[in-house]
Amino acid sequence: xxxxxxxxxxxxxxxxxxxxMSEHVDAARAxxxxxISDRSLVKSSLGATLVKDGDHMPVFSTAFEVFFSNRxxxxxxxxxxxxxxxxxxxxxxxSGPGDARGEGGGAxxxxxxxxxxxxxxxxxxxxxxxxxxxxxxxxxxxYAGVEPGxxxxxxxxxxRTLRNLELDALERRLSEAGLADQPTSDALAQRLSRDEAHAxxxxxxxxxxxxxxxRLVEDRGAEALxxxxxxxxxxxxxxxHANRDEMAQLxxxxxxxxxxxxxxxxxxxxxxxxxxxxxxHTVRRSxxxxxxxxxxxxxxxxxxxxxxIVIADVSGSVASFARFTLHLVHAISSxxxxxxxxxxxxxxxxxxxxxxxxxxxxxAVARINAEADVVAFDGHSDYGRAFLTFHERFAxxxxxxxTILILGDARNNYHQAHAEVLADLKxxxxxxxxxxxxxxxxxxxxxxxxxxxxxxxxRVVECRTLRQLEAFVGDLA
Amino acid sequence: MSALDPREELAKRxxxxxxxPVRFDSPHEIQKLLADNDYLSDEAIASVVFLADRLxxxxxxxxxxxxxxxxxxxxxxxxxxxxxxxLQCYEGLDESKALYEWNYRKQLLRIQAGRPEGSAEEWAHLxxxxxxxxxxxxxxxxxxxxxTDPVVLLIDEVDRVELETEALLLEILxxxxxxxxxxxxxxAKQIPMVFLTSNNTRELSEALKRRCxxxxxxxxxxxxxxxxxxxxxxxxxxxxxxxxxxxxxSLRTLDLKxxxxxSETLGWARTLVVLGREEIGEHDAAExxxxxxxxxxxxxxxxxxxxxxxxxxx
Numbered sequence: 001x002x003x004x005x006x007x008x009x010x011x012x013x014x015x016x017x018x019x020x021m022s023e024h025v026d027a028a029r030a031x032x033x034x035x036i037s038d039r040s041l042v043k044s045s046l047g048a049t050l051v052k053d054g055d056h057m058p059v060f061s062t063a064f065e066v067f068f069s070n071r072x073x074x075x076x077x078x079x080x081x082x083x084x085x086x087x088x089x090x091x092x093x094x095s096g097p098g099d100a101r102g103e104g105g106g107a108x109x110x111x112x113x114x115x116x117x118x119x120x121x122x123x124x125x126x127x128x129x130x131x132x133x134x135x136x137x138x139x140x141x142x143y144a145g146v147e148p149g150x151x152x153x154x155x156x157x158x159x160r161t162l163r164n165l166e167l168d169a170l171e172r173r174l175s176e177a178g179l180a181d182q183p184t185s186d187a188l189a190q191r192l193s194r195d196e197a198h199a200x201x202x203x204x205x206x207x208x209x210x211x212x213x214x215r216l217v218e219d220r221g222a223e224a225l226x227x228x229x230x231x232x233x234x235x236x237x238x239x240x241h242a243n244r245d246e247m248a249q250l251x252x253x254x255x256x257x258x259x260x261x262x263x264x265x266x267x268x269x270x271x272x273x274x275x276x277x278x279x280x281h282t283v284r285r286s287x288x289x290x291x292x293x294x295x296x297x298x299x300x301x302x303x304x305x306x307x308x309i310v311i312a313d314v315s316g317s318v319a320s321f322a323r324f325t326l327h328l329v330h331a332i333s334s335x336x337x338x339x340x341x342x343x344x345x346x347x348x349x350x351x352x353x354x355x356x357x358x359x360x361x362x363x364a365v366a367r368i369n370a371e372a373d374v375v376a377f378d379g380h381s382d383y384g385r386a387f388l389t390f391h392e393r394f395a396x397x398x399x400x401x402x403t404i405l406i407l408g409d410a411r412n413n414y415h416q417a418h419a420e421v422l423a424d425l426k427x428x429x430x431x432x433x434x435x436x437x438x439x440x441x442x443x444x445x446x447x448x449x450x451x452x453x454x455x456x457x458x459r460v461v462e463c464r465t466l467r468q469l470e471a472f473v474g475d476l477a
Numbered sequence: 478m479s480a481l482d483p484r485e486e487l488a489k490r491x492x493x494x495x496x497x498p499v500r501f502d503s504p505h506e507i508q509k510l511l512a513d514n515d516y517l518s519d520e521a522i523a524s525v526v527f528l529a530d531r532l533x534x535x536x537x538x539x540x541x542x543x544x545x546x547x548x549x550x551x552x553x554x555x556x557x558x559x560x561x562x563x564l565q566c567y568e569g570l571d572e573s574k575a576l577y578e579w580n581y582r583k584q585l586l587r588i589q590a591g592r593p594e595g596s597a598e599e600w601a602h603l604x605x606x607x608x609x610x611x612x613x614x615x616x617x618x619x620x621x622x623x624x625t626d627p628v629v630l631l632i633d634e635v636d637r638v639e640l641e642t643e644a645l646l647l648e649i650l651x652x653x654x655x656x657x658x659x660x661x662x663x664x665a666k667q668i669p670m671v672f673l674t675s676n677n678t679r680e681l682s683e684a685l686k687r688r689c690x691x692x693x694x695x696x697x698x699x700x701x702x703x704x705x706x707x708x709x710x711x712x713x714x715x716x717x718x719x720x721x722x723x724x725x726x727s728l729r730t731l732d733l734k735x736x737x738x739x740s741e742t743l744g745w746a747r748t749l750v751v752l753g754r755e756e757i758g759e760h761d762a763a764e765x766x767x768x769x770x771x772x773x774x775x776x777x778x779x780x781x782x783x784x785x786x787x788x789x790x791x
Contacts, residue, residue: 020687026532029483033531034504034524041504044521045528052686054539054677054693186759187785188724195727199699260679359774360734 005031008067009050011226015063016233017056023049039068055234055253065210066217066226116142120165124174124200136207139165144212148219152228154212161208171201235467239321240437247320251362253466254324258331261474265335275299305337306403306430306476311390313408314343314374315381321437322407323365324466326351328473329405330361337401342394343368344386347376350394381411383453384418391421398428403476406434406457410443410450417449422456432456435463435472483532484668491653491664500530500557500670507556516545516552517697517705525692526553535650535671537635537686540694542676543738549694550631550672559627559670564617566637575645576655578614587612608659618649622665629670635685636675643682646673650688697739699726705739710746720757721746724783728769731782737769745769759784 005028009019026049034041043064051060116138123131140146143164144157178193216225232238234253237246281297289295310329312322326341333339333355340352349372354364376385398404404425426432434457436443436450443450443460454460463469488496501507504523511518511526518526526549529536538546554561564575572578584607615623621630632646649655653665673689675681697705703722706713721742729736737745745768754761763784770776 018683020683022687026534026690029532030528033528040520041524044524047521048525048528048536048690048692052537052689052691054695057693188757188759188762188783191727191783191785192720192723195730196723199726256677260677263679359772362732 004067007223008046008063011063011067011223011230012050012060014227015059015230016236017051017053017059019050023052026050042068059231059233062229062231063226065213066229067222113142117165117170120204121170121173124170124204125177127200132204132207133211136204136211140208140211140215146212146215146219152216154209154216154229157212158205158209161212162205167201167204171197174200235470236465238464239324239466239469240318240464242320250324250466254327255331255362257466257470258328261328261470262332262335265332265474305335307338307399307401308333308336308340308405308476309398309402309429310339310341310405310407311348311386312341312343312406313345313381313383313386314368314372315345315379317411318407318409318437319369321463323368325405325407325435325463325469326368327361327365328469330355330364332473342390343372343374344381344389345374345376345379346382346385347374348386348389348393349373380413380415381408382415383408383410383412383449384416384421387418387421387425391425395425395428398425400430402429404429404432405476406432406453407437408434409436409438409448410434410453411447412449414447417452419452419456422453426456431458433458433472433476434460435469436460437464438462439464483534487533487653487668491666491668493667497668501527503527510556511549511552512708514552514555515708516548517701517708518549518552519697519701522549522692522694525690529670529690532690533668535673535689536692537673537675537681537689538692538694539675539677541696541736541738543740544694544696545739546672546674546694547631547633550629550674553670553672554629554631557627557629557670559629560624561629561631562617562621562624563631563633565633566635568637568639570638570642572645574616575618575642576616577619577657578616579608579659580612580614584612610660613657613660618646619655619663621669621671622649622653622655623663624669625666627667627669629672632671632673634676635673636678636681640682643685647684647688650685696729696736699723702726702739702742706743706746709743710750713746713750714755717749717754717756718746721749724757724762725769727783728779731779733770733775733778734772735770735775741769 006024009024009027012019027046030045030049031042034045036042043061046064047057047060051057116135119131120135120139122128123135139161140157143161145160146157174197175194178196179190181193213225213229232246234249235257237250239250242250275298278297278299282293282295285295285297286293308329310326312326314322322343329336329339330341339355340350341355342348342350351364351368351372354367354371355361358364422432434450434453438448440462442448450460461468461472463472482496484499485496501510504520504527507523507526508518508520511523525536528534538549540546550563551561553559587607588603613619617630618632621628635643635646650671653668655663657663673685696702699722702725703718706718706721707715710718725737725742725745745765748765748768749757749761752761752765763780766776766779770779
């Protein structure tokens with residue numbers, strides 16, 4: 001059965017949200033009992049039945065806006081079979097609500113730039129939703145320069161519109177005006193009015209983004225646009241190529257993730273409670289059964305907590321990956337008997353001390369850049385030299401309980417590899433793992449020399465996303 | 478398209494004589510009912526509660542601590558005049574604490590009382606007798622489904638039980654029944670409303686999530702927070718409520734270990750009212766920040782960022 005709801009669910013699945021068959025049924029039932037002409041009600045109903053993870057809500061929200069932006073439903077049948085009835089019109093850009101808005105835009109398109117700025121300022125100042133929406137529509141008409149038919153996701157249009165609006169100046173003006181309203185002008189009042197202004201500007205940005213999206217949907221249809229605006233779930237974001245927004249998402253996702261991981265590992269350790277048979281205890285127990293060892297006794301398990309040594313490349317290209325991994329490993333350091341961290345570019349420095357006595361690993365990670373002494377020569381990664389330095393200074397401290405994690409892309413800038421040093425490290429330690437934030441297909445291309453080091457590692461793991469990182473670290477402990 | 482209404486379907490499976498009437502007419506009615514019980518909901522909350530009633534499904538409520546997840550169940554119970562049955566989850570929770578337990582003392586008494594004759598027939602009879610409902614101690618889950626008066630079942634902090642224990646809940650959540658080996662299956666006598674809350678300390682199983690409607694309760698918008706303060710703190714002025722909501726919003730944008738929750742916000746608001754403040758000055762804020770924030774490092778950071786000072790007031 002091809003229908004709008006089905007297509008929508010297909011889009012959610014494509015974006016990585018797991019939607020089961022029974023959830024599909026629930027959603028179909030839900031839309032039958034609600035007032036379908038109320039869009040926000042439809043949205044929260046679909047959200048409640050289809051999405052079962054708070055982190056997935058933003059992705060769901062975007063997909064919903066794209067799919068249902070300018071469709072309104074009179075009956076359930078519309079929603080279930082909407083595609084056939086709606087899409088020819090939708091493609092022509094002449095569906096009902098689009099028309100209404102088109103008129104609204106047309107009426108105000110005679111506005112000059114100054115009038116627009118004025119309207120915008122007033123709408124923001126008074127927090128008037130309808131005016132804000134009108135101003136956003138006007139701004140998009142004026143500045144975005146939407147070109148029909150181009151297969152884009154709209155980020156460029158957004159950028160163009162925002163640049164022309166000079167939002168920074170607007171925000172300052174709002175903030176000052178807000179401060180004038182306050183009875184006092186101490187630091188707190190200043191901060192509050194600044195935050196208020198910022199919140200309103202964010203509202204405006206969201207409004208503009210929505211406007212652009214609606215126009216793109218009119219232009220190209222929901223399915224096509226959904227594909228171009230599809231964003232990865234936080235756990236699937238490629239760490240090496242994350243933009244600033246995605247970085248912030250990752251940071252936010254990291255903390256609950258490490259907490260969950262720690263809980264899971266602690267539980268697993270507690271439940272594996274059988275050690276080897278305790279012969280002494282068993283024999284003593286057997287006295288009560290006439291010397292027959294019916295009741296076996298076990299030794300408590302030795303907490304085989306590994307000792308972790310992280311050696312991380314923190315040069316520009318892979319720095320963010322190293323930061324995330326260090327954060328994660330230290331956040332669950334209670335699961336290891338000891339964690340030591342080293343960072344390098346072409347020099348090597350131990351940074352374990354930064355993590356000592358700090359509750360929040362993020363703080364320590366932030367200090368690495370400023371305080372670690374990692375550049376010895378020209379500031380280009382030199383794995384060979386880093387391994388040499390490490391071997392020279394710390395090799396004698398390695399034991400058969402040490403697990404070495406090497407983080408980096410193995411792009412050695414054509415320096416000497418010194419793989420033999422790694423071989424010796426492997427001989428001394430329990431295991432060597434290499435986490436590479438590059439996709440497997442890039443390995444050994446250009447100056448990447450993964451294959452020279454790989455023979456001396458237990459495993460070389462592709463580790464591009466938080467999901468992969470979590471899976472690896474979970475196996476380790 | 479003409480699938481059986483989920484409520485009818487469930488009622489038929491449970492063998493109920495008639496389909497229980499729906500509790501709410503529309504999400505708007507729910508918002509109003511909840512507001513009458515001092516719980517300010519928003520559209521999303523109301524519509525999920527509405528669906529829970531119509532689809533006869535449990536609701537899994539997730540979100541940061543102190544955003545009113547438990548209070549929601551309480552408010553729903555109050556607004557439909559139902560009894561709230563609460564199962565607090567913890568690590569190590571088992572069947573005998575969650576579902577039912579045989580009252581073996583009473584069983585022993587019964588056996589002793591019927592001792593004199595001792596034929597095999599008697600024994601069979603006795604055995605049948607001691608595994609009767611009379612000797613069953615009902616625990617929250619069983620109590621909720623055997624109740625005949627209206628009830629709302631709250632399974633609080635479900636993320637605290639082990640993954641294996643979660644399975645105990647599955648039968649009751651999807652079928653509204655409990656299987657007791659000695660007694661057979663106990664079916665619900667009504668369709669109770671069920672809420673589960675989770676603080677998200679671990680991933681819940683797919684099976685559990687699939688059986689529930691999902692509701693994420695995050696921190697409220699500034700307008701809603703202001704309204705909550707106004708509704709829950711008697712004698713507070715609108716100006717002060719607005720200011721409090723603003724400060725709390727700003728605090729939540731900082732990178733804190735523990736962002737202030739709604740309940741902490743209310744505590745702060747009450748304090749300021751008791752202190753007789755009409756508005757928050759820098760000094761008051763600095764002195765009372767410890768009510769909102771629970772970590773010294775958070776307090777230091779907030780003092781620095783918000784008040785532009787380096788040292789908090791001791």
